[in-house]
Amino acid sequence: MIEIKNVSKIFKTKTGELTAVNQVSLTIDKGEIFGIIGYSGAGKSTLIRLLNGLEKPTSGSVIVNGLEISSIKGKELRQARQKIGMIFQHFNLLWSRTVAENIAFPLEIAGVPKQEREKRVNELIELVGLGGRGDAYPSQLSGGQKQRVGIARALANNPEVLLCDEATSALDPETTDSILELLLDINKRLGLTIVLITHEMHVIRKICHRVAVMEAGRVVEQGDVLEVFRNPQADITKNFVMQVSDTRESKESIEQILTHYKTGKLVKLIFVGDTSERPIISYLIKEFQIDVNIVHGNISQTANGPYGTLIVQLDGDEEKINKALEKLHEMKINTEVIAHD
Amino acid sequence: MISTLFPNVNWEKMWEATFDTLYMTIISTGVSFVIGLIVGIILFLTSPHQLWANRFVNFITGSLVNIFRSIPFIILIILLIPFTKFLLGTIRGVNAALPALIIGSAPFYARLVLIALREVDKGVIEAARSMGASTFTIIWKVLIPESKPALYSGITVTAVALVGYTAMAGIIGAGGLGNLAYLEGFQRSREDVTLMATIFILIIVFIIQWIGDTITAKSDKR
Numbered sequence: 308m309i310e311i312k313n314v315s316k317i318f319k320t321k322t323g324e325l326t327a328v329n330q331v332s333l334t335i336d337k338g339e340i341f342g343i344i345g346y347s348g349a350g351k352s353t354l355i356r357l358l359n360g361l362e363k364p365t366s367g368s369v370i371v372n373g374l375e376i377s378s379i380k381g382k383e384l385r386q387a388r389q390k391i392g393m394i395f396q397h398f399n400l401l402w403s404r405t406v407a408e409n410i411a412f413p414l415e416i417a418g419v420p421k422q423e424r425e426k427r428v429n430e431l432i433e434l435v436g437l438g439g440r441g442d443a444y445p446s447q448l449s450g451g452q453k454q455r456v457g458i459a460r461a462l463a464n465n466p467e468v469l470l471c472d473e474a475t476s477a478l479d480p481e482t483t484d485s486i487l488e489l490l491l492d493i494n495k496r497l498g499l500t501i502v503l504i505t506h507e508m509h510v511i512r513k514i515c516h517r518v519a520v521m522e523a524g525r526v527v528e529q530g531d532v533l534e535v536f537r538n539p540q541a542d543i544t545k546n547f548v549m550q551v552s553d554t555r556e557s558k559e560s561i562e563q564i565l566t567h568y569k570t571g572k573l574v575k576l577i578f579v580g581d582t583s584e585r586p587i588i589s590y591l592i593k594e595f596q597i598d599v600n601i602v603h604g605n606i607s608q609t610a611n612g613p614y615g616t617l618i619v620q621l622d623g624d625e626e627k628i629n630k631a632l633e634k635l636h637e638m639k640i641n642t643e644v645i646a647h648d
Numbered sequence: 649m650i651s652t653l654f655p656n657v658n659w660e661k662m663w664e665a666t667f668d669t670l671y672m673t674i675i676s677t678g679v680s681f682v683i684g685l686i687v688g689i690i691l692f693l694t695s696p697h698q699l700w701a702n703r704f705v706n707f708i709t710g711s712l713v714n715i716f717r718s719i720p721f722i723i724l725i726i727l728l729i730p731f732t733k734f735l736l737g738t739i740r741g742v743n744a745a746l747p748a749l750i751i752g753s754a755p756f757y758a759r760l761v762l763i764a765l766r767e768v769d770k771g772v773i774e775a776a777r778s779m780g781a782s783t784f785t786i787i788w789k790v791l792i793p794e795s796k797p798a799l800y801s802g803i804t805v806t807a808v809a810l811v812g813y814t815a816m817a818g819i820i821g822a823g824g825l826g827n828l829a830y831l832e833g834f835q836r837s838r839e840d841v842t843l844m845a846t847i848f849i850l851i852i853v854f855i856i857q858w859i860g861d862t863i864t865a866k867s868d869k870r
Binding site for chain 1: 769771772774775776777778779780781782785789790793794796867869870
């Protein structure tokens with residue numbers, strides 16, 4: 308569906324050359340939600356703009372819908388763009404047009420006749436849940452509603468791909484969730500391929516199937532979202548995973564436990580997918596006759612299944628504890644012993 | 649009462665002069681709007697990082713605008729006398745004032761257009777490009793509509809300046825209220841005529857400003 312091959316983008320600035328994207332290769336399949344995460348300046352905004360030709364790569368090639376976006380131009384590129392929708396962090400709606408007129412804009416560009424345009428606009432307004440707001444101006448809408456208009460506008464010409472440029476970064480957490488749910492719904496209903504960039508792991512966790520982590524223009528890690536959560540490799544990825552697994556906040560309670568309970572072992576268990584639904588704790592207690600003290604826990608849903616972490620204190624016979632840990636390994640539950648330091 | 653305060657005012661001449669002033673202002677505002685808009689758009693699109701980024705065209709256009717904007721209007725009229733004569737065969741009358749009025753004010757409006765276009769959200773232009781819009785579509789459906797309030801307030805300022813310019817043009821024989829104030833008022837020491845002409849000009853300016861402000865406010869949906 309989308310193939311990015313050895314792409315680099317170098318900007319020439321007054322102070323010298325700036326490599327925004329450095330030898331990136333990615334393949335994105337049809338119908339998947341692919342997330343690209345990175346801090347600001349990592350090159351993800353440039354990367355996503357290469358996908359619809361808003362930026363041209365310095366080297367390498369970008370193929371979307373079987374068209375080499377990186378080499379076509381003029382009318383051919385403009386027509387290709389009609390099949391690649393894009394939504395933005397700051398919505399980028401025309402304030403001079405009403406909601407309905409904003410959604411009609413890409414249809415006007417595509418030369419859709421007026422009657423058909425009106426019909427399509429009404430469908431889209433309903434699809435994004437803005438029924439009855441067609442005649443409002445953007446200035447009369449909330450942030451979440453504006454992004455809904457943005458989504459409707461991006462979907463107007465029945466694109467194959469939807470590019471989301473930090474689409475939820477300007478929204479509050481609740482609105483973010485409702486927009487993400489809308490994107491997930493659209494992905495399922497229309498089979499649309501979605502590429503999104505973000506700096507929030509929450510967004511990746513909630514709707515992405517696969518993720519690529521970018522740092523200084525390079526993709527340092529990529530894979531299935533659950534796999535990356537279970538086993539982050541790069542330091543930056545570990546930081547992002549920490550954003551959602553709450554371990555930063557629980558550090559204090561861990562330290563407290565460490566000082567209060569000098570005995571036993573403090574262990575972090577990471578559950579992914581099915582394993583999170585098994586009664587592990589009672590099994591450990593019954594099978595190994597050790598005490599299990601729950602210190603901290605959380606579980607969250609991802610597009611590929613649940614992901615959870617649990618910090619427990621295992622107390623009792625040293626040998627039994629080790630056996631229990633082995634058993635957990637067998638059950639494909641990642642464990643990490645938190646030491647007294 | 650009015651005739652005792654303004655004993656020398658010939659009302660027929662006053663209305664005729666008012667009509668001439670209005671004629672010159674309206675025509676030159678209209679033409680300046682079109683020329684200024686086109687030149688302003690060229691200035692904007694050829695500036696660095698824009699769709700038609702072109703240093704050479706931008707420099708030439710910008711220089712021409714700056715030159716004509718910098719020449720004091722009264723000097724511009726005199727400089728343009730041969731051009732006007734060539735174009736219209738005369739340098740007297742309301743039509744003879746038009747070339748100078750337009751050349752004097754269109755560059756001024758072009759600058760205001762440039763300022764207005766710079767205020768258009770870059771993200772919106774990017775969004776239009778991402779939808780596959782051509783440059784023409786972006787000009788017509790994004791740049792102009794999204795800068796409407798500033799374009800309207802700019803043409804209002806230009807029209808008010810043009811009222812002043814017509815008065816100056818009047819002194820060298822273009823007709824209108826300026827001409828009346830100078831010939832009938834100043835040169836014949838009839839201060840009441842000058843005063844009445846001034847009042848008429850003020851009323852015209854106020855009306856233009858009011859119309860401009862109303863349209864500007866109405867066009868702004870932000």
